[in-house]
Amino acid sequence: MSSAQSMFYTNDLTTGLISPLMDLDFADDVLTGLALPQKQLHAKYFYDQQGSDYFDQICQLPEYYPYQTELNLLPKVAKELAGILTSDCTIVEFGAGSLVKIKPLLNAINSIRQFIPIDISGIHLEMACQQLQTDFPKLAVKPVVADFCYPVTLPAFGHQQKIGFFPGSTIGNFCPAQAASFLENARCTLGPDSSLLIGVDTKKSPVYLHRAYNDADGITARFNRNILTRINRELGANFKPENFEHYAFYNAGQGRVEMHLVSTAEQVVDVFGSAVAFAAGESIHTENSYKYTPDEFCQLARSAGWQVERTWLADKDLFAAYLLRNPG
Ligand SMILES: C[S@@+](CC[C@H](N)C(=O)[O-])C[C@H]1O[C@@H](n2cnc3c(N)ncnc32)[C@H](O)[C@@H]1O
Known part of the structure; x- marks a missing residue:
């Protein structure tokens, strides 16, 4: 795999986007x-x-159960997080896509001041951020267009509490060794005393999985x-x-x-x-x-230096969310 050095970045001062000029x-x-x-x-x-x-x-x-299953789980997760995240905080979302899954968190957690969505799909991210800023005008939205396979330079956090968010079971696109490296890098990026809320798909019937990735349309x-x-x-x-x-x-x-x-x-x-x-x-x-059983994923997270604080399982154990804590 190639190096991050051949990706050139520019800062667009009008949108605040950091975007790749050319992916060599x-x-x-x-x-x-x-x-x-x-x-x-x-x-x-x-x-x-x-x-x-x-x-x-x-x-x-x-057929694609992971999306809606996680979305249904998030309000419950967000309600519990609201009791933990009581001082001003910054959320960093990895692979943020259309910014749908951040909304249950923003609706429930009043202490979120700053949101830093990271995604490789620049125009899509920019359009989603414009909509989010309209919906949440007081939120500081600072998108970063980057490849999270490499260390990502983020806008300043200040002294706010930091929480990473990695929904969609995107971590499943990495092989386990790469997933452990990603989790270690995320721990460094977020720094000591940070947390990471991560959505991970579970092991289940192959028939169910087959349907999800072979839709009728x-x-x-x-x-x-x-x-x-x-x-x-x-x-x-x-x-x-x-x-x-x-x-x-x-x-x-x-x-x-x-x-x-x-x-x-x-x-x-x-x-x-x-x-x-x-x-x-x-x-x-x-x-x-x-796909990971809860035991398998907790072991992976611990191997990357995270403590597992909380596990939420969706109906019929179709999907899981984990709150990880960086002990520093
Ligand atoms: C499976 S989709 C999940 C989208 C959204 N988080 C969700 O849960 O619905 C993966 C997202 O991660 C982004 N992505 C994939 N690989 C990436 C990478 N290496 N660096 C940054 N973003 C990436 C994609 O553009 C896409 O938005």
Whole structure:
């Protein structure tokens, strides 16, 4: 994987956004991933503007239980947090998306003064922030467009209490070792005496999981294929997305849902001047969504230096939220 140094940032003084001018790593990551014996693409590249829009559509699907299940759990979580977060605080949200899940927290916790949403999908984040600022005019909203796989430079916290928020089970996109590194980095970013509220999907029936990632309307398939359209547009490749089939399944041995794009024919694709050959039936592995039992996740969090303060389980244990504390 490439280094954070090749991402150039600029400060937009009109919006307060810190945004990447040019991601020099994208071509390198794509070519490296497509040269592996099991071809792969990093899931973070799903999220251009179109990808973020598709993800919002996925969240409205009846099959995609994680979104609504977590959203239903959050008011209860927020009510308890309101009793803990009594002095002025800053919330930092990782992978903030459309800023829907912060709202139950903002509605219940009066001490939140500042909100720092981080996301890789810049225009989508900017639009969501404008709406949030209208809905919560007294809140200081300071978006940061960045890749949270690397240490992120944040606006000043002052002396406020700090709480991280990482909903959506986005942590499941990392393999367990990367998830532990992310949790360690988040602990450093947030600093001593901070907390992290994190939403994590649980292990459950493979049939249920299969349904969630193979919706009847084919929106998840469009989301998956869109990564090829993005590579065509941004890297001058000539993928024919219609020549790749969406394939998602639960890998019980690894405890993860895997998403792939399977080549329906023998074909050669030009990517940034490199010829990439596909056999018929060969796949590109585009996403993992690891699922964790509460015991597994608590162990992972502790291995990254966090204390587990509180666990909330949704109805039928379909989803979990954890409050972690950085002992300093
Ligand atoms: C699964 S969606 C979750 C969105 C929202 N938090 C929710 O729970 O509905 C993942 C979000 O994280 C963002 N994201 C994915 N990889 C990222 C990365 N490496 N750095 C920053 N943001 C990332 C995506 O743009 C997207 O908004």
